[in-house]
Amino acid sequence: MQTYKLTVNGQSKEVNVDPSTPLLWVLREELKMTGTKYGCGISACGACTVHLAGIATRSCVVPISLVGGRPIVTIEGIGEDRAGRAVQDAWVSEDVVQCGYCQSGQIMAAVALLKSIPKPTDANIEASMGGNLCRCGTYVRIRKAIMTASQKLA
Amino acid sequence: MAVASVISKESGLSRRSFLRVSATAAGGLIVSLYLDSSLLAQPKPPAKIYPPDAFVHIKSDGGIIIQVNRLEFGQGVQTSLPMVLADEMDADWSRVVAELAPAADVYKDPVFGIQMVGGSGSIAHSFQQYRELGAKTRAMLVAAASEKWQVRPEQCRTEDSVVHGPGGQSATYASLAEAAAHIRVPENVPLKNPRDFRLIGKDTRRLDGRAKCDGSLKFGLDLDLPGMKVALVAHPPVFGGSPKTLDDKQARSMPGVVDIFEIPTLRKGTAVAVVADKFWTAKQARDRLQVDWELTGLGKPDTTQLSQDYRKIAATPGNVAVSRGDLKALETSNPADQIVAEYEFPYLAHTPMEPLNTTVRFDGDRAEVWAPSQFQTFDQMAVAEVLGLTPDRVTFHTEMAGGGFGRRAVPDSHVQREAAVIAKRLQGTPVKLIWTREDDVQGGYYRPMYVHRVEIAVGPDGLPAAWRHVIVGQSIVADTPFAAMLIKNGVDETVVEGIADTHYEIENFHVSAHQPTVNVPVLWWRSVGNTHTAFVMETLVDELAARAKSDPIVYRRKLLNPEGKNLIAVLDLMDEKSAGWRKNLSQGHAVGVACHECFGTSVACAVDVSIENQRPKVHRATVAVDCGRAVNPLTVESQFQAGMSFGLSQIVPRGAITFKDGYVEQNNFDGYTPPYIADAPTAVDVHIVPSDAAPSGCGEPPVPVISPAVANALSHLTGKRYRSLPLTVL
Numbered sequence: 006m007q008t009y010k011l012t013v014n015g016q017s018k019e020v021n022v023d024p025s026t027p028l029l030w031v032l033r034e035e036l037k038m039t040g041t042k043y044g045c046g047i048s049a050c051g052a053c054t055v056h057l058a059g060i061a062t063r064s065c066v067v068p069i070s071l072v073g074g075r076p077i078v079t080i081e082g083i084g085e086d087r088a089g090r091a092v093q094d095a096w097v098s099e100d101v102v103q104c105g106y107c108q109s110g111q112i113m114a115a116v117a118l119l120k121s122i123p124k125p126t127d128a129n130i131e132a133s134m135g136g137n138l139c140r141c142g143t144y145v146r147i148r149k150a151i152m153t154a155s156q157k158l159a
Numbered sequence: 160m161a162v163a164s165v166i167s168k169e170s171g172l173s174r175r176s177f178l179r180v181s182a183t184a185a186g187g188l189i190v191s192l193y194l195d196s197s198l199l200a201q202p203k204p205p206a207k208i209y210p211p212d213a214f215v216h217i218k219s220d221g222g223i224i225i226q227v228n229r230l231e232f233g234q235g236v237q238t239s240l241p242m243v244l245a246d247e248m249d250a251d252w253s254r255v256v257a258e259l260a261p262a263a264d265v266y267k268d269p270v271f272g273i274q275m276v277g278g279s280g281s282i283a284h285s286f287q288q289y290r291e292l293g294a295k296t297r298a299m300l301v302a303a304a305s306e307k308w309q310v311r312p313e314q315c316r317t318e319d320s321v322v323h324g325p326g327g328q329s330a331t332y333a334s335l336a337e338a339a340a341h342i343r344v345p346e347n348v349p350l351k352n353p354r355d356f357r358l359i360g361k362d363t364r365r366l367d368g369r370a371k372c373d374g375s376l377k378f379g380l381d382l383d384l385p386g387m388k389v390a391l392v393a394h395p396p397v398f399g400g401s402p403k404t405l406d407d408k409q410a411r412s413m414p415g416v417v418d419i420f421e422i423p424t425l426r427k428g429t430a431v432a433v434v435a436d437k438f439w440t441a442k443q444a445r446d447r448l449q450v451d452w453e454l455t456g457l458g459k460p461d462t463t464q465l466s467q468d469y470r471k472i473a474a475t476p477g478n479v480a481v482s483r484g485d486l487k488a489l490e491t492s493n494p495a496d497q498i499v500a501e502y503e504f505p506y507l508a509h510t511p512m513e514p515l516n517t518t519v520r521f522d523g524d525r526a527e528v529w530a531p532s533q534f535q536t537f538d539q540m541a542v543a544e545v546l547g548l549t550p551d552r553v554t555f556h557t558e559m560a561g562g563g564f565g566r567r568a569v570p571d572s573h574v575q576r577e578a579a580v581i582a583k584r585l586q587g588t589p590v591k592l593i594w595t596r597e598d599d600v601q602g603g604y605y606r607p608m609y610v611h612r613v614e615i616a617v618g619p620d621g622l623p624a625a626w627r628h629v630i631v632g633q634s635i636v637a638d639t640p641f642a643a644m645l646i647k648n649g650v651d652e653t654v655v656e657g658i659a660d661t662h663y664e665i666e667n668f669h670v671s672a673h674q675p676t677v678n679v680p681v682l683w684w685r686s687v688g689n690t691h692t693a694f695v696m697e698t699l700v701d702e703l704a705a706r707a708k709s710d711p712i713v714y715r716r717k718l719l720n721p722e723g724k725n726l727i728a729v730l731d732l733m734d735e736k737s738a739g740w741r742k743n744l745s746q747g748h749a750v751g752v753a754c755h756e757c758f759g760t761s762v763a764c765a766v767d768v769s770i771e772n773q774r775p776k777v778h779r780a781t782v783a784v785d786c787g788r789a790v791n792p793l794t795v796e797s798q799f800q801a802g803m804s805f806g807l808s809q810i811v812p813r814g815a816i817t818f819k820d821g822y823v824e825q826n827n828f829d830g831y832t833p834p835y836i837a838d839a840p841t842a843v844d845v846h847i848v849p850s851d852a853a854p855s856g857c858g859e860p861p862v863p864v865i866s867p868a869v870a871n872a873l874s875h876l877t878g879k880r881y882r883s884l885p886l887t888v889l
Contacts, residue, residue: 006414015811023439023440025443026439030437030439033438034437034438034439037349037383038374039374039377039383040374040375041374042364042561043380044512044514044595044596044828045828046595046596046597046827047827049514049828049829049832050828058769069494079374080372080373080374081373081375091308092765093369093372096372097364098364098371100368100793101372102365102368102372103233103235103562103797103801104232104233104511104513104561104562104563105233105367105371105376105500105561106378106512106792107512108372109372109374112372122551126623130836131836131837133834133836135548135837137835137836138512138560138833138835139512139801139804139829140511140805141512141514141562141801141804141805142801142802142803142804142805142807142834143560144799144839144840145801145839145840145843146298146797146800146801147836148836150840
């Protein structure tokens, strides 16, 4: 067990966990922030995506010992960000979700995409969102919501 | 599932119901619905105490809580059933909140007689029920207002949770709730003329949309209770195995590990449960277990061998599902005028995004369960049985589920049984059982593997003159409570649905099935038998059209009989809506079409496909749907857009569960990979046939059509026929 100081959604947190514990489970079980989802544990589905120092990161494969001082932003905090709020609003207005379980990760990936490429093409979307699995298959509406958010942010 | 019609026929369940109301302490109105009959038309059951707030709760602040009598797992019923009730009630939609109802008799599906989601029956079975509930609630509120104002109810009108009187009076539903609670529940109330619907038929965004986009919505897996522990289970690597030796010393020595013990698991096997304070502790402890498994004497499925065996069996007739006319044309015609086709379909896992889980707390004389469950009635009974309680001592909360596709509707409730056994040992402590993704991919309950062998004699008119069809694959319902209803003449109806009941006019038609026993637990997978039968039928009809040098849409219209009139309607609509882009295809692209009817809903689609990196690229799909009255067209559109992607699970290269020497060869999304965004159609436009007919379901019907449509397009591009899924090589 070891103590780690984290910055999550702008707030300082302290946790005492085994160094191998993935960031995902620290968020979910220590900090009780369950918006970040467990889907596969091997970085293959993207349901656990958070922003680590602004980079979309699979939290299920990042041990807490490697997080360091990098700020963490999760689905619970992304709405504080202009682009984050625009993406969430677009997701709601385009009625993207079905079961919704993967959508925290989809939204976190989409925000990262729009921050690096404000006007993405279909190919950019496929490249950036390419590892985020939606078993319901809401991809058509995800594409549309990204375009809607992109226009709103322009 | 194809269970719907069968259960309703056999159960003779009365749809009569009555309401009871009561006032709440806070001055609200509570409306309860009581069914006057229970499952399988037993003689008058004794009166039961149901939760008082069974369906509608008007709060004193104007909020209206509507209970949803089934699981929400993406299909949108948590929005559309409240729409139906709120419309008849003239409720202010902006104040409506939906809740998933716990397990209780009152929430049983009015047709199935058990509380469940399946067979695309949510709207089909509860549309009338929720309309009546809304209309009766409205009538009581109007009666309360008219009493207050000393006017006749007919002089009042309602709008947005307000009753308006003839003299300009008005009263909110919230203010009338307490008085309305004392009004006798009307037996019969007129329902709205559909012309006056304000919500039904209008695009309405999901009630759970925002909470699913900001991380606040709690799924079953997100449950956190004081003192809760987490359990993981090490399952035998071959179904039915048991530990020969178990060394858990290392695992037990880890801080946070609470207990490690053996539990019964499916196929009479024994598994090892690890209970710890947290998921990660339990996971690490499980990884440190040293188990030597006893696997002798168990069936060791091997899919390469099964393929050979099934193909051999398919050459002989099985139990007969359909036999009409004769197959003389197959004996007499020239082989050049025949099609002989063998198809093969793999085992498929459901892999809902939210891994399987259930939380149970056992308190000795009662228990509480939190489960994302499609089968509340069965799952509640299973937990009760394990704990030695009667089901009424088991409070069963329905948790929001991250997908399911049939995987949360398991007749033997094996996940809930495991959770109950573990909770029993840790009496007083809530325990959340989590199946990791590996457990899910390897844990069984797959769509069965199937082989079809079809022989068709093609007549001089290009139409099928005789058709012999043999299907080989495990029965889904054998050894379940559904067997008596769904197995006829030795044929599991879920194996032959979509072929045996085809609306194509095939005069000389023989369909039979073999249902071998294999040591692999199998289950319905979204759209059940139609997953493979529609693929076979729609690729063969396309092949017939090509032989006849006929347009595939024209050929289908010609081959459909009068019972397929809804299919003709969707073909026509699809034809019209896709005509523009079909005429202007890019170089290297081809069109594929398919149509299919299942669960009372007819669907036709056309896809624009090219080959990129040796894979089909689906640039667009145009889909036409006849689902009767579309309660929420936005949900219908969404289900069909996304359902196209789900359907493509069948053709993506890693879309198969395979076995070698009894072991499952895949264990996570890296080996069994559903479609990602690049595998899915880039655009899908959905068109609904206007209809006043009773609504039919839209959960499963999107799935069957897309794979055959893509395969047909590929055939036009390559000249090859695709008869084995997944499409590993083009």
